[in-house]
Amino acid sequence: MSYKQIKWMILLIPTLTVGLWEYIRHQFLMPYLSMDAGNWLTPVIVYLVSVTLLSRLFRMLEGARAALEQERASKTALEARDQLARELHDGISQSLFLLSVKTDKAGRSLAGTSHEQDIREIQKTVHEVNTYVRQSIAQLRYVxxxxxxxxxxxxxxxxxxxxxxxxxxxxxxxxxxxxxxxxxxxxxxxxxxxxxxxxxxxxxxxxxxxxxxxxxxxxxxxxxxxxxxxxxxxxxxxxxxxxxxxxxxxxxxxxxxxxxxxxxxxxxxxxxxxxx
Missing domain, CATH: 3.30.565.10 (Histidine kinase-like ATPase, C-terminal domain)
Structure with a gap:
């Protein structure tokens, strides 16, 4: 049962219950039931219906509302994660790629010099950091x-x-x-x-x-x-x-x-x- 249907049921059940009771009371029970007794029985019947049917509907309504709120919160969190993943990809990831291109160029120009080993260490570090950034992007986009x-x-x-x-x-x-x-x-x-x-x-x-x-x-x-x-x-x-x-x-x-x-x-x- 949907959230909207539950709300309509909560509104209609007491009204239909009272209407049906009053019809039965005036059409069939007038010779057997006094006016005062009928007036006392009306709130009792509404209370019994509320305790049995309406309380269950209220629990269903609360459950549906909690599920909607949880879904809304999850959607907001996932949108924030996706936004962060895009920012990582468009900012840090592309900057690391550009840095790797420049270190490759520097490595070729410094090949055979005393700085060749240093450039290789920098290339290795850039590659590892780029790998971790891509892992983080993949984890952020996991739903x-x-x-x-x-x-x-x-x-x-x-x-x-x-x-x-x-x-x-x-x-x-x-x-x-x-x-x-x-x-x-x-x-x-x-x-x-x-x-x-x-x-x-x-x-x-x-x-x-x-x-x-x-x-x-x-x-x-x-x-x-x-x-x-x-x-x-x-x-x-x-x-x-x-x-x-x-x-x-x-x-x-x-x-x-x-x-x-x-x-x-x-x-x-x-x-x-x-x-x-």
Whole structure:
């Protein structure tokens, strides 16, 4: 039943109830029911109808109104996200592209000089920053599904898309269909998974990559494993590996746990809730 239909029902039911009662009372009950008794019964009948039918309609009206307000708020938030994505694309992303063109030109002109290595470091930094900006644009433009079960399916589809774009040969085992994530949680979780897979592609030199998700609403975990060369030292302290630090901060801000275990031949990043 639509919002407009509920309002009309609330307006018409008391009127029709009183009209029907008065008709029955005067046509059929006058020999058996006094005028005073009929006058007393009228408000009682209206009260009973209000308690039974109208109270239910009011709850339906409140639910429909809350759904409309939530939809309006979600639409406003998505419009703001889309606007921010356009500003990032038209401003920072294009500026980084222009900067990359200039650094390429400078690299060719300084080839064979003492500044060649410095230019290569600048090119690498510009390329990485441009990659993160494009990831942010993609995450801002991601539109989560509003329903509960479709949310889980949409999240799985998004993860599959990320895996296909970053490490196409990775094996995926997704068993989180019973866990419902909010829109913000989905965006942050996708960002963490994307960064972990990009880290594998850029640094791990792995031949086998796995993405495994399991658990339920009370405790769940997502593992990204590879059989690469591993990470020397503490990656969260390395100057050129700020992506993992950002991932750890994202997880902690959402109240999740972040674990990183790395040895030669096996590296695992785990993000979850109430990890054992």
């Amino acid at each position: 989560p599904s509003p329903a509960a079960d479709p949310e889980a399916m949409a999240l799985q589809a998004q993860v599959e898309s990320i895996v296909s774009d970053t490490v196409p040969d990775a094996h995926m085992d997704w068993n989180l269909t019973e866990v419902v994530f909010s829109a913000k949680e989905q965006v942050e979780l996708l960002a963490c998974i994307r960064e972990a897979l990009l880290n594998v592609r850029k640094h791990a030199q792995a031949t086998k990559v796995e993405v495994q998700a399991e658990g339920n609403a009370s405790h769940w975990s997502i593992h990204i494993r590879d059989n690469g060369i591993g990470i020397q030292g503490d990656p969260l302290l390395l100057k050129d590996r700020y992506g993992l630090r950002i991932t750890k901060e994202r997880a902690e801000q959402m109240g999740w746990e972040f674990q990183l275990d790395s040895t030669a031949g096996k590296t695992q990043i785990t993000i979850g809730k109430e990890l054992s």
